[in-house]
Each structure stands twice: as C-alpha cells, then as structure tokens.
Amino acid sequence: MTKSDREIMEIFEAFDLTRTAWSAAQLAGCDPKTVARYVEIRDAGGNPLEKTARPKAIDSYLEKIEEWVDRAKGKIRGDVVHRKITAMGYRGSERSTRRTVADVKAAWHAGHRRRYRPWIPEPGMFLQWDWGDGPLVRGRKTLLFCAWLAWSRFRVVIPVWDQQLGTLTWCIDQALRAVGGAPTYLLTDNAKTVTVEHVAGIPVRHPEMIALGRHYGCKVETCVPYDPESKGGVEATVKIAKADLVPTDANLRPAYGSFGELQAACAEFCARVNGRVHRETAEAPEARLAAEREMLHPLPEQAYALALGEERLVGDDQTIRFGSVRYSTPPGHWGTRVWCRVAGEELVITARTAAGAAEIARHRLSVPGSPVILDEHYPDHPGGNGPRQPEPKPRTEAEAAFLAIGEGAHRWLTEAAAAGASRIRSKMARAVELAAVVGEARTDAALGLAAVAGRFADGDLASIIDHLDAEGPAGDVVIADEAHSAQPGTSAWSRLGARGGA
Numbered sequence: 001m002t003k004s005d006r007e008i009m010e011i012f013e014a015f016d017l018t019r020t021a022w023s024a025a026q027l028a029g030c031d032p033k034t035v036a037r038y039v040e041i042r043d044a045g046g047n048p049l050e051k052t053a054r055p056k057a058i059d060s061y062l063e064k065i066e067e068w069v070d071r072a073k074g075k076i077r078g079d080v081v082h083r084k085i086t087a088m089g090y091r092g093s094e095r096s097t098r099r100t101v102a103d104v105k106a107a108w109h110a111g112h113r114r115r116y117r118p119w120i121p122e123p124g125m126f127l128q129w130d131w132g133d134g135p136l137v138r139g140r141k142t143l144l145f146c147a148w149l150a151w152s153r154f155r156v157v158i159p160v161w162d163q164q165l166g167t168l169t170w171c172i173d174q175a176l177r178a179v180g181g182a183p184t185y186l187l188t189d190n191a192k193t194v195t196v197e198h199v200a201g202i203p204v205r206h207p208e209m210i211a212l213g214r215h216y217g218c219k220v221e222t223c224v225p226y227d228p229e230s231k232g233g234v235e236a237t238v239k240i241a242k243a244d245l246v247p248t249d250a251n252l253r254p255a256y257g258s259f260g261e262l263q264a265a266c267a268e269f270c271a272r273v274n275g276r277v278h279r280e281t282a283e284a285p286e287a288r289l290a291a292e293r294e295m296l297h298p299l300p301e302q303a304y305a306l307a308l309g310e311e312r313l314v315g316d317d318q319t320i321r322f323g324s325v326r327y328s329t330p331p332g333h334w335g336t337r338v339w340c341r342v343a344g345e346e347l348v349i350t351a352r353t354a355a356g357a358a359e360i361a362r363h364r365l366s367v368p369g370s371p372v373i374l375d376e377h378y379p380d381h382p383g384g385n386g387p388r389q390p391e392p393k394p395r396t397e398a399e400a401a402f403l404a405i406g407e408g409a410h411r412w413l414t415e416a417a418a419a420g421a422s423r424i425r426s427k428m429a430r431a432v433e434l435a436a437v438v439g440e441a442r443t444d445a446a447l448g449l450a451a452v453a454g455r456f457a458d459g460d461l462a463s464i465i466d467h468l469d470a471e472g473p474a475g476d477v478v479i480a481d482e483a484h485s486a487q488p489g490t491s492a493w494s495r496l497g498a499r500g501g502a
Contacts, residue, residue, distance in 0.1 A: 003034070005049055011035050012042065057092045058100050061085045069104045074112070078102065121150035124295025127218075128187045128234035129175065131163055135246045137256050144241055144266070147175035148234040152288035153278045154179055157241045157266045159259070161342060165193045169212055169307040170341060179289060181296025182216045190222045208306055215304040217297045244269055259344040308350045309341025318377060322347060326371040327363045331379070389414060402428040405440050408448030412456075421456035431461055438465060 003011070007028070014024035015035055025032040041048045058065075064085070068076050078098035082090075085097065127149050134142035143163055147156040156175045160167050176182050188194055195203040209220045245265055247253040256262045274285045281288060312320040314333045319326040322340045327347060329338065338351040342365065349361040363372045392410050394400035403409050409431065416424055435443035446464040450456065455464070 003030070003038075008038055008048055011038050012048075015039050056096070056100075058085070058090065058096055061088065061090055062100070062104075064088075065101060065104055066108075069101070069108050074105050074108050076101070123151040123292040124181075124183050124297075126150040126185050126187050127175065127179070127183045129172070130188060130234045130238050131191075132238035132242050133246070134159055134242075135256055135262065137259050137262055142259070142262065144238070144245065145171040145175070146234055146237045146241055147171075147178075148237045149179050149183070149285075149289065149292065150233060152285050152292040153233070153281060154285040154289045154292075155237050155241075155270055155273055157237070157245070157270055159262045159266050159344075163191075163193065165206070165208055166306055166309050166341065168193050169208070169304055170309070172212065172216075173303040173307040176216060176299055179296065180293045180299075182218050182299055183296055184218065186213065186218045186220045187223055188220075194220060195222055212304050212306065215300060240273070241266075241269065263344060305339070307341075308339035309348070310339065311337050312340050313337055319371070319373070320349065323365075324368040325366045326373070327361070327366075328371075328373045328377040329361050330377050333360065398425070398429060398432075401432050405431065405435050405447065406444030408444040408446070408451065411451040412447040415451040415454070416456045419454060419456060423458075427456070427458065427461070430458075434461065434465065442468065 007030070011024060011028045011030065011034070014027035015021065018024050018027065021032040021035040021039070024035045028035065038048045065081055068081060068084070078101040079094065081101050082094045082097040090097075127147060129145065129147040132144040132146055134144045136142070140161070143160050145156075145158040145160055145163075145168075147158075148154070156178045158171050158174055160171060172186065190198075190203055192206075194206055194209050196206050197204050203222050205220060212218075213220045244251060245253070245262070247255055256265070274289075277284055310322070312322060314320055314329050314336055316334060318329050318331065318334065320329060320338060320340060321327075327340075327349065329349060329351075333351055336351065338349050338360070341348045341350070345365055347363045347365055348359055349363070350358065351360045352358075353360075361374075361377075363374075366372050392399075392403055392413050394403050403413070412431075413424070413428070416427075421427070431443060431447060434446075442465060443461075446461055446468060449464050449468075450460055455461075
C-alpha cells in the first residue's frame, strides 16, 4: 500500500533520528523493509513522494494508442480507441481506455502547443470589427456589427438587417464617428466584402475597401485565420453582445417589438460596458478613449459615398425605385442621382446639396405594390389621389366680370355646376347687374351663402341680399334636406290628444 506524504515524512524523521531501519519502523509504525525502500530512493536522488505506476493491462497497447493519437492530431475519441483495441484482444474496461487516451492526448498537445508572442496594442493603432447573429425582430433575422478599439477597449455595437458592402461601409463610418477619429488600421477577418480572393495565400482586397481606407486615412487589414491574439478582443465583444442582447432563457430578455427597441438596447449596452472598469486595464474604456482620441486621425466631414447607400436616379415623377417599391422625393431633384440606405425599418434618401450630402427624405419601408408617396412632396398637386376640382378660368368677358365679384362668385359657380343648376350664364349676368346696384361686397357675400346653402334658383340671390339687408350678417346656415323640415312641430296635436282624453 502506498504511503501518504505525511507518513513518508514521518519515516524519514524516524530514520534520521535512529539511523536504523528497525528502530525507525517501530517509531513510524510500518515494516523495516518499507523504511529501507524509501530511504534508498531518497539517498539515490529520487522523489520518494512520486507514486510508482503499477503495470496495467493496457500497457501493451500503449504504443498503438500513441500512434493513433498522433495520426489523428489529437482528435480521436476514447470509445473509438476502445473498440479498436478490444478487437485486438484487450479485455479491460472502457473507463480505463478513456483515461489512458486522455493522458496520451494531453502529452501530445503539450508537445504540439502553439507558441506565439503576446500582442500588445498601441493607442490609435487598431480598430477591429466582426459580425454576430442578432435577435429576431418580427420574425426577421438581424445582425450585430461589433467594433472594438484595441487600446482603450471601447466598444460599438450597431444592429443592421444585412452585411452587404453598403451596410458595412455605413457601419464603419458610424463606428469611427462614435470613437471620434480614425486609427491607423482597420482589422477584420477575410469576408467577401473585404477580401475578394486569395492568391498563393495572399489576400486580394476589395477595391471599395481600398477606396474606403483612402477616404478615412486608414489601411484595411485582415487577420491570419484562427489567430486568437490579433482579433480575440472583438470576438469577445461579439460574444458578450450576443449574450446580453439576444433574448434567451438565461438573460430573460423579452422579444423586441420593433427595430427601434433593438437600437435602443444596443445603445444602452454600449454605454454600460464602456462606462464600467475593464478588468485588464483597471480603467473605464470611455476614460481611456479620451486619451487615445489624441492619437486618432481626424475624420472627413462627409461619409464615404458607399456609406450613403445604393445609388438611384430620380424620375420625372419625383420618385425612386428601391426594392421594387416607389418612394417619393422632394421637389428639385428630378434627373439627379441620390443614395438610398436602409436604417432600421426606414429608408433614408440622401442627395448632394449646396451644403454637401444631406438627407432629403425618410420613408417607412414598404412592400412591392404599395408605393410610398407623400403629399408634401407635391405642393402643386394637393388632394392626393382623389378627384380634383377644376379652378374657374374666365374665357369670355361675361365670365371675367362675374368671377371678378370675389371668392363667393368662384364658389357659387363651382357648386352650381356640380349641382347641375339650369341657366347658369343668365344667373351669372343677373349677379353682375346686382353687384353694380348694391355693391360687389354684398353680392359676393350673398353668392357665398347661396353656394353653401345650395340655393341656385332664379330669385334666390336677390332674396338672400334682401335678407342680409334686413336681418344683418347670417348665422349658421341650414341646408334643406331630408334631415330638416319646414313644417311646424306636432306639439299642438299632443295638446289636442290630451284634451280629448280628458
């Protein structure tokens, strides 16, 4: 039976005291041969505390197991090894096999462990970005653009619907403006939006990424695959953001009702993680950002054109087509090219103005077959899609004389024509005569009342003028229809019925 460390030390203490194995064995309570064996190991320079491995049934298969682990580069499973050596005659338990395979794998990994130099960031040097799967918003998948300023550990998380080149450019512009400057390098992985292909292991950059870096004064670089040091920080940012922002049973976060709620949650997340003390630096990232901002390059006032979105041509009807849907634009942009970008659940339309690129319209996203047309974009065409009333335009001297009476004359002509009144021209001539006698102001007021009340008979206009002269300005106008009756009430009949009943 193997002695414990305390028992072995007691044996050494007893032997050093008595200098004989027999006497030391009596003091330590063990066999003299045990004392002699441990003392011999110690005097030979060995480690008496090291447990001696006993022979095992699997030892005869150990070389084969080491060969399989080396050929599989440490990927082979213990149950697979057990089936192999069982077919070769091994009769031990699978538990022993798994334990042996684990020891062999640990030894193999220790001899093949990757060695690298620690990556120490410099202020103003690297901004890293990566993508993560976002939550579902109304059944639609979202993505999280995560950026990480290496030295200050400042994080930016932006939710988007896709990771196309235009969206990526816009996210980079927003991240740079969030940190307040441009670093020397923009580092990411080898996505198709950044690296077109590899030739002899050399990444070929996307031309738009080269132009983007030139616009902001940065150089776009891609990391070596599976390099934990050069891009591990932003990958940790993606992991933390997904754990906090994506609803799960662990964080108990409810589902998002709109994309705006997700944007607000991302802003709150960034404010929280950038305001608390970082474990590595013992400072808050926003505090270190203030110092790192002095090492960043100034940003251009205008964003890179691709960040504004996809280019569209404004047609003669003041609309652009985006996603098979027509959207209206303000006047003054016919025949010009504008940029369209999806921001959340809205379409942002940007155009070049005298002051530079500026947003000219913002629409809620629609679906094909449902165009989005705003009435304020067409001030010369009020009323939307409804029927438009024609404006009176005189063509004869008689028409001009009548319409010159005033606004009431215009309204009377419009309403009389819509009501199908007879002998309109003769009544217009009669109104001109009345205006010459009683004045244009009184006649115009009478015409307006006639239009509102729907009175277009031959003597109605003169009757209204007489009434205005006798009673003064008109009050509420009652239009004669089925809801109003000129007959007296039936209160007299009720009194008669009561008297007869008595």
